[in-house]
Amino acid sequence: MNPNPIKGGVFSALVIRIAEQPQAQLAENLARQVELSPGFYKDAPVVLDLDGASGVLDLPAVDLLRRTVQDQGLRPVGVQGGTKLQREAALEAGLPALTGKPAEANGPPPAKTLIQSQPVRSGSQIYARGGDLLVLAPVSAGAEIIADGNIHVYGPLRGRALAGASGDPACRIFCRSLEAELLAIAGRYLVSEAIEKRWLKQSVSVELVGEHLHIQQI
Structure with a gap:
């Protein structure tokens, strides 16, 4: 029997960028994002990225921020970035400062x-946690496929596809026939109505360029 009850582990969490946005706008943006995929975001652990947050966040401000996130069904577990004073206020509110695990000498x-x-099928959800998702069959309308990494669909993509779910903006979506209801990479999304008709039923790749999804034929 191992006498040490503590062991290391690696877990995925979503990252919410606070940046320079009013509390009301943050709540509205979160609500809109969660509405697109409520099953995925329900009780999901999140880290609040304080880089770009204005001013010194005191205890009441951090408490309000946490409640705003919790009201959308998300579970804040810590913060990253920000100033020393902001991190101290977050810690006082019960949100410790988290840092990423450094890469090993031989790479991750x-x-x-x-x-x-x-x-x-419609109503189904597939989630590739911590890696890529490779789908060798059609994805029906009403279905949802999610990956922390890239998504590859070797068939019609008619449902929702969310790549880079843990916040990696370098992830991409590839599919043989684009007919999606929604595309998303690292929290940035594109609904079917906004997809240009020239890309429909084409073999395409989707990547995040700046703050917008960019589609190109492959």
């Missing part, structure tokens, strides 16, 4: 790929 371990060989 390769990400795992989840392979889905069966069609993803």
Whole structure:
């Protein structure tokens, strides 16, 4: 029996960028994002990124910020970035400062790929936690596919596809036939009505360029 009850572990969490936005606007943006995929965001652990947050966040301000996030069904677990005073206020409110794990000398371990060989039916959700998602069959309207890494669909993509779910903006979405209801990378999204008709039913890749999703044919 191992006498040490504590062991290390690596877990995924969403990152919310506070930046320079009023509390009301933050609440509105979060509500709109959660509405797009409520099953994915329900009780999801989140880290609040304080880089760009204006002023010195005191205890009441941090408490209000935490309640704003919790009201959307999310669970704040800590903060990152920001000033020393902001991090101290967050710690006083019960949100410790978190830092990313440094890469090992030989580089990080390769990400795992989840392979889905069966069609993803309407109402289903597939989540590749910590890696890429490879779908070898159609994704129906009303279905949802999510990956912390890239998403590859070797068939029609008619549902929702959310890549970079843990906040990695470098992730991409690839599909053989674009007919999606929604595309999202690292929290930036594009709904079907905003997708240009020239891309419909085409083999495309989707990437995040700045704050917007960019589609190109492959």
